[in-house]
Structure formats: structure tokens, C-alpha cells
Amino acid sequence: MQPIIDLKSGTLRRVEALARLTLANGAVVPPDRFVPQLSGNDLDELFRIGLNEALGWVAAWEQDGLALDVSVNLAPSTLVHPRCTRWVAKALRRHGLAANRLSLELLETQELDAAASRSVLEELTGLGVGLALDDLGSGHSSLKRLAQLPFDTIKIDRGLLAGVETKPVETLSLIATLSQMGRDMGAAVVLEGIENAGLAEAASVLGASLGQGYYFARPMPAADVPSWAAGFGLRPDRADRLHTELGALAFHWQFTRWGSPHPFAVDVCPLTEFIADRGIAGSASKLWHDLQHGLDGGHDQASLPLLDWLVDLSLGQMGQRGGLRAGA
Structure with missing residues (x-):
């Protein structure tokens, strides 16, 4: 799990559930290495397993007094599976959670048939589930997808921050433009890849509402989230001043x-x-x-x-x- 932080209040808003593959020798493989090797059926199974585990942790944390929402990644091929909406509804019922506690992040790993996916996305929003477009600005068909499909959250690709140490003005321009585009379309904006206080403050100044990255927290085992959340506090003494x-x-x-x-x-x-x-x-x-x-x-x-x-x-x-x- 990796926390997602409200940049204005400095509070923990939700977590993103992230897949990891642990090999027999104990080595941990990140998703960018193993997900491209998976078949459509494998991706469906990974989604069902990840969704069930993520919602199970949300329900367990709530019993301990920690109310958090969660985001789960969803491959386009799984989105258009005839049973996708049923899988989501069944998992929510199993763990006794309202649909608005869950957000599904649409991955850019595959081409997406907008016409075929729209009906499924409308079914999911009909349940009350949130929908996020992942990696806006990564060079895929994100802008077209954003215009065509009913997303309520966009996540700005961390790759856009790579030039901040050499061309800060150009980097800020990209962040501001994409953040404004998201707001114009009524979507919350999450900036990924925030690794220092300067980027966190700049993102907030330029209108990104949420942030995610190593500056706040690295991905952690789900069992560690409550203790991390108990010790986390970001809000500055004065939010009306510039710190960086x-x-x-x-x-x-x-x-x-x-x-x-x-x-x-x-x-x-x-x-x-x-x-x-x-x-x-x-x-x-x-x-x-x-x-x-x-x-x-x-x-x-x-x-x-x-x-x-x-x-x-x-x-x-x-x-x-x-x-x-x-x-x-």
C-alpha cells in the first residue's frame, strides 16, 4: 500500500494497493517487470485477488478505528470482461463496504476500446465506485480517454517531474496545465512521484489536490499502514506561507x-x-x-x-x- 495525501490539509486521504510478485527465493519483483508477461486471464485473476485483499484490509482497518479509502489498478482487458462489474459488487458486499470507498485506476498497459469500455465504466459509476485515469501525460492515449470516459480522478505521470532539476519552469508549466485540465473536467488531480518538500508545495500551489510519492511514504505492507498513519503529520504551522x-x-x-x-x-x-x-x-x-x-x-x-x-x-x-x- 502507498499513501495518497491531501496537499492542502496534509492529511492521509487514501491508499493505493500495489501488486508485488514474491519469488521462491524471496526476491520481490515489481509490476512493471511481471505484469507485461501476464495473459488476459492472469490479469483478471490478479485483479480479483488484489481487489479482495485490498478491501479486506480496508474493512480490518476500519474495525481498528482507521477509516481509509483504497485505489486498485484495473487493466483495460479486465475492465471489458463481462463479469467485471459483478466481481466488484460482490467484493464490496463481501467486506461490507460502500462503493465510494473504492477507486479503480485504469492502467495504460493496453489499448482501450472506448465504446466497449464506456458501458462498463457507467455500470461501475452506477455502483458508486470512483474511476481514475492513471499516468496522464505519459505519452499514451490519455487525453483522448480523459475526454471520452467518465473519470472523477486523474493521476499525473511521475515521468513529467524528471526535468525539474534542470528545467523547473517547463516542469511547473506541465504540472499546471494538466492540473487545470483535470479541474476543468471536474476531476480530482493526483501528482505522482513527489520526492521532496519543494515538489509537494509547488504541486499544491499549482492546483494539484492530492500527492503520492516517496516524500510522503514508500509502498509498505498493508499491516504497517495503521502505525504509519498514526505517526504521520504533514500540515505546516502556517499554510499561508511559502516554505520552499x-x-x-x-x-x-x-x-x-x-x-x-x-x-x-x-x-x-x-x-x-x-x-x-x-x-x-x-x-x-x-x-x-x-x-x-x-x-x-x-x-x-x-x-x-x-x-x-x-x-x-x-x-x-x-x-x-x-x-x-x-x-x-
């Missing part, structure tokens, strides 16, 4: 993107406190920031220098050297 360089860059980039000044009075802008906290209140960055709040067009001259300064800060935080300019 990448978060500050994301905050300012939003307004640079649209050629807009910051919309707050400078004394209450989160970036004012960010600059002061770093002991650089007398630097050129403060002047640029003050101009960014000007209503006389001064932000036009200040926005890009301030952006470049924040890029350099972010790259320095992430271990990079040199004055790489935004967009380089």
Missing part, C-alpha cells in the same frame, strides 16, 4: 505566465515573507518583488528578473550550480 524555493517559484510563475502583477498587497504577499526569511530583504530581489505589485506597469520589467532569481534559488536547493536562466 520551488514552491516560491511556482507561486510567482503563475503570474508571470499571464503577465499579471501579484494580486495582493505587498505586505501580505507570501513572497514578501519568503524573501525576508532568507535575510535578503535589501537585495535586488526585494525591489523586483515590490515592482511586481505595482499597478503602473512596473511588473512588466520586474517579473522575468524575479523569475530568474527564483529559478537560480530552486536549482541551488536541488544541488545544481550556475546561473541557468528560466527556459534555458
Whole structure:
């Protein structure tokens, strides 16, 4: 199980059930190595086993006072199996759980017949089950699927974060664009692959509602979830301030993107406190920031220098050297 965190409140929202294959010698094989070797019948069986185990753990945790929802992966070939909806309904009844406690994540491992799958997805949503499109932006037919099928959650592919240490502005642009697309379609947005506090804050600033990744927790045995949840706490002392360089860059980039000044009075802008906290209140960055709040067009001259300064800060935080300019 891997936790999925609400980026605004810092609370645990649900877990994703992940498949692992344990060999006779004790070696553990990840799904990207063994799932492609499975036949359609094997994938059906894996889904039924995984679904039953995942819901069983949810029911057991609830008896111990921990109420969590769960996501289970679903292959397209299993989705269109004539008995798929019955398998789901039967498993929910077996464990005495409401359908809205379960979300099914549609894998990108196979081609999907949209017409054939739509009726099944409508049956599942009729039960009350949530539906998530996995790995949006991974280069498959995700955007077409998102437009055609009734998903209530999208998961942004972790591969999009790979360039954040060299091209942070471009990476933030991808996150923001896909997050906005999800919100426009009425879907919750989960950013996968969050590995540090900067990415967590930037994702929240740019509108992703949920996050998943090693920064919060690595996948863990289901039996370990209650003790982990009891000790987890992410919410900062002040949620209205900027805590990281990448978060500050994301905050300012939003307004640079649209050629807009910051919309707050400078004394209450989160970036004012960010600059002061770093002991650089007398630097050129403060002047640029003050101009960014000007209503006389001064932000036009200040926005890009301030952006470049924040890029350099972010790259320095992430271990990079040199004055790489935004967009380089």
C-alpha cells in the first residue's frame, strides 16, 4: 500500500494497493517487470485477488478505528470482461463496504476500446465506485480517454517531474496545465512521484489536490499502514506561507505566465515573507518583488528578473550550480 495525501490539509486521504510478485527465493519483483508477461486471464485473476485483499484490509482497518479509502489498478482487458462489474459488487458486499470507498485506476498497459469500455465504466459509476485515469501525460492515449470516459480522478505521470532539476519552469508549466485540465473536467488531480518538500508545495500551489510519492511514504505492507498513519503529520504551522524555493517559484510563475502583477498587497504577499526569511530583504530581489505589485506597469520589467532569481534559488536547493536562466 502507498499513501495518497491531501496537499492542502496534509492529511492521509487514501491508499493505493500495489501488486508485488514474491519469488521462491524471496526476491520481490515489481509490476512493471511481471505484469507485461501476464495473459488476459492472469490479469483478471490478479485483479480479483488484489481487489479482495485490498478491501479486506480496508474493512480490518476500519474495525481498528482507521477509516481509509483504497485505489486498485484495473487493466483495460479486465475492465471489458463481462463479469467485471459483478466481481466488484460482490467484493464490496463481501467486506461490507460502500462503493465510494473504492477507486479503480485504469492502467495504460493496453489499448482501450472506448465504446466497449464506456458501458462498463457507467455500470461501475452506477455502483458508486470512483474511476481514475492513471499516468496522464505519459505519452499514451490519455487525453483522448480523459475526454471520452467518465473519470472523477486523474493521476499525473511521475515521468513529467524528471526535468525539474534542470528545467523547473517547463516542469511547473506541465504540472499546471494538466492540473487545470483535470479541474476543468471536474476531476480530482493526483501528482505522482513527489520526492521532496519543494515538489509537494509547488504541486499544491499549482492546483494539484492530492500527492503520492516517496516524500510522503514508500509502498509498505498493508499491516504497517495503521502505525504509519498514526505517526504521520504533514500540515505546516502556517499554510499561508511559502516554505520552499520551488514552491516560491511556482507561486510567482503563475503570474508571470499571464503577465499579471501579484494580486495582493505587498505586505501580505507570501513572497514578501519568503524573501525576508532568507535575510535578503535589501537585495535586488526585494525591489523586483515590490515592482511586481505595482499597478503602473512596473511588473512588466520586474517579473522575468524575479523569475530568474527564483529559478537560480530552486536549482541551488536541488544541488545544481550556475546561473541557468528560466527556459534555458
